[in-house]
Amino acid sequence: MSLIDDIRKKIRSERNRHGWTAEQLGDMVGLDGAAILHYETGRRGIRIEILERIAKTLGLNITDFLGIQPDSVHENIMKGAGQSLLKIPVFAGVPCGGFSTIDDTVIEYMSVPMEMVEGVKNPQLNVFWIVAKGESMMPKIKNGDRVLVANEFGAPIINGDLAVMVVGDQTTLKRIYEMNDSFNLIPENPLFPPMIKTKKELRAEHVSFYKVLGVFTSLL
Numbered sequence: 705m706s707l708i709d710d711i712r713k714k715i716r717s718e719r720n721r722h723g724w725t726a727e728q729l730g731d732m733v734g735l736d737g738a739a740i741l742h743y744e745t746g747r748r749g750i751r752i753e754i755l756e757r758i759a760k761t762l763g764l765n766i767t768d769f770l771g772i773q774p775d776s777v778h779e780n781i782m783k784g785a786g787q788s789l790l791k792i793p794v795f796a797g798v799p800c801g802g803f804s805t806i807d808d809t810v811i812e813y814m815s816v817p818m819e820m821v822e823g824v825k826n827p828q829l830n831v832f833w834i835v836a837k838g839e840s841m842m843p844k845i846k847n848g849d850r851v852l853v854a855n856e857f858g859a860p861i862i863n864g865d866l867a868v869m870v871v872g873d874q875t876t877l878k879r880i881y882e883m884n885d886s887f888n889l890i891p892e893n894p895l896f897p898p899m900i901k902t903k904k905e906l907r908a909e910h911v912s913f914y915k916v917l918g919v920f921t922s923l924l
Contacts, residue, residue, distance in 0.1 A: 728855075789815040795834045855915075889901065
């Protein structure tokens with residue numbers, strides 16, 4: 705059974721354990737009941753920030769859904785090469801070009817030095833790897849690079865930061881500048897044009913950001 709199947713089944717079993725309908729859980733999470741049922745049946749992929757909200761509502765940590773097996777998450781902080789390492793999931797892909805759907809399949813787990821997540825709130829819950837897809841962020845981020853990111857709850861975004869922007873179920877990786885009435889998304893590759901998302905068009909959308917903490921082109 706895949707990790708995604710485990711997540712879907714756990715959402716339903718935990719919801720039933722609480723005695724809640726899909727509509728009731730959806731109301732508490734900020735979604736409609738149909739969305740919860742879609743997650744539970746596999747008719748819709750679930751984004752990591754949605755899973756975080758569902759886990760919190762169910763009284764769980766996101767690590768309870770991601771297959772980490774410790775008595776506490778601190779068993780995933782390991783000692784190696786004279787420094788502390790944090791074992792975190794790698795998600796299959798985030799587009800670096802235009803907005804498109806993220807592939808949030810967990811493909812493996814990789815360790816990161818704790819010093820790289822210093823200052824991030826609750827890094828065991830708020831930090832993960834994604835695989836970059838596309839060429840608009842070259843040469844800084846190349847297709848296939850592992851990108852270490854933290855959600856905005858763990859690491860607030862500052863103008864000019866490299867970040868993943870999620871709008872509804874669409875996402876992209878860019879350098880982010882917040883203006884008075886818009887977000888300007890700037891690629892590193894001059895062959896790709898900037899993108900602009902006005903705050904007016906985003907008003908009805910769920911918007912979230914994931915700050916880039918580091919990039920690994922190859923892992924030893």
